[in-house]
Structure formats: structure tokens, C-alpha cells
Amino acid sequence: MKKTSISTAVLAALLATVALAGCKKKEDTADSNAQPAAPVAMTPAEPAAPQPMTAAAPVSVSAISVGKTAAADKSVAPAALFSPKDIIIVSFRTDGTANNVNTGVKLTYQDGQVAGEKSQALNTTGAETTNVTFENANGWPAGKYRAEVTVDGKAAGTPQEFEVK
Template identity: 55%
Template sequence: MKQNRISYALAAALVGTVALAGCKKKEEPVVTPPAAMEPAPAPAEPMPAPAPVSATVVTVGNTAAADKSVAAVGMFGVKDKIIVSVKTDASTPADATIDAKLTFQDGQVAGQKTQAVKAEDAGTTNIEFTNTNDWPAGKYKVDVTLNGQPVGMTQEIEVK
């Protein structure tokens, strides 16, 4: 009889386990949240349009050839003319303003000239400085701007 009681007890336990399993709520399927979307990349900033006119070379000398080219000179005589030669390049024809300034070693402006040009392709503009008197001996700085923007490095010359 003991065997019967154990069998009944095991059977009852088995039936209870099955009943509990049957009453158990069905698990809701786990809904995964949508993958985090990366923000759309910011639109690329447009490349700035190239300047219609750019200066490619600035040369300071005292004589100009027929093609307006100037051989670079660093030492001038007191009676020499000073020529600032600016080579420009334009992707499309455009108006431009070239400004050349001579500054004496004490900071005094010895000369300043502005020239309006119509730049087309590659071209050269020469700005001449002359002095009815002799140039004062000393060092001078030559600064050039194109449409108000500095062109290259300040160049230094000397008058003896």
C-alpha cells in the first residue's frame, strides 16, 4: 500500500505541475525598440567660390620689358623709378583694384597708387613710382593689395 500512496502522490504532483504549466500566462513576445537612427549627415558646406581675380606674382624693379615683365631689384638709386609689377589671373573677366604702397623706414608713406584693371586670363599691371626730388636713402616696404586683400608678403627694398 505504501507503493500505491507514493504512486498517488507522484501522480498528484505530476498533474499539479501540468495544471500549473497550463494556467501560466503566455509570455508576450518581447518587442525590441527600433534601432536608433543616426541623424542624417549635415549637408556639406559648399566650397567657397574661387575669387574671380587672384594675384600670382608681385615683383619690384626699376625697368619694364615690352611684355610688362619686371626683373626683381632690391637696391635702387635715389633717382630711379620704382615699378611694382603685379601678375594677375582671372577665371572669368572681372574688374579689380590693385593698390601699391611704399612706406619709408620711419613709417611715413612715401607713395601710394591705386589702379583699376579689367582682369582677363593672365595679365600684368605695373604701377610706377617716381619722385621729382631724389628718393631719401633708406629702407622701404612695398605692400600690395588686390580688391582690398593683401597680396603675398611685404617686400623690402633699399634706396642708396
């Protein structure tokens, strides 16, 4: 036996009443002071059950590059050696769909000290390249560095290492 909700039963009764009223024979009334019947209040039909949303493909990082200049398409020619006054560009390519997904890039110096860290929201519906630029007005200390990318706080892609001489 299938159970129906009260609102479905009320709606069915209301529709049946309206249908019967529409089929009823019109009667002549001799009384000119008779009030017209009050309109029947219609309740809106129940909304359709929500359709399950298909989960968006999670965003993933397919490539990370570290370089000095970016092309018009945001691609960065990888560089392994930088001078202290160079601008460091960390470029990462994402695949998938993202709506305000938090991404982060962190530069770590050889002793584990954070040399730079930036984050931003990512909105994309497909493959996209994002560049994050780091500058040091005092010059980058000589040594080895590591560039890491995170998506929603989780490590993503393959970290890249480079050196400043």
C-alpha cells in the same frame, strides 16, 4: 499638388482660346455690315527662370617684383638696391577674372610713412601683369622701403622690400 501662378493659368487659357478659334468652322455671314471680331491681345510668355551665374574665379596676385625697367611683356627684373633718382616700378602678376576690381600699390618707408600710393581698376579674363611706376622729383630718401599690393582693399601677394642708397 503643384501650384501655378495666375499668369501661367491666364496664358494657358489664352492659348486654349486661340487654338479653339483656329479649329472653329468658318460660318457664312449674310450680313455685309458685320464687324470682324476684335483681335485677341496676346500677352508675352513669362521669361525663363534666370540661369544661375557661375562665379568668376577671384583674382589673386601670384607674384610681385620691384625693379627699374620693364620689358615689352611688362616683366620687371627684380632689383633690391636703388639710387635716390631711380624710377621704381612695382610689377604684380594676377591670375583669375576681374571686372573693375580695385587694385592698389603702396610704398612704405622704414619709419612707416607712406612714400607713394596708387590705385587702378583691373579688368582681365586671365593671367596678366600690371606695372605701377613711382617717381620722386626730389629723390628718394635713403633707407629701406616695402612695396605692398592690395586687391579690393585686402593684402595680396608677398610684399617686397628694397633699399635706396
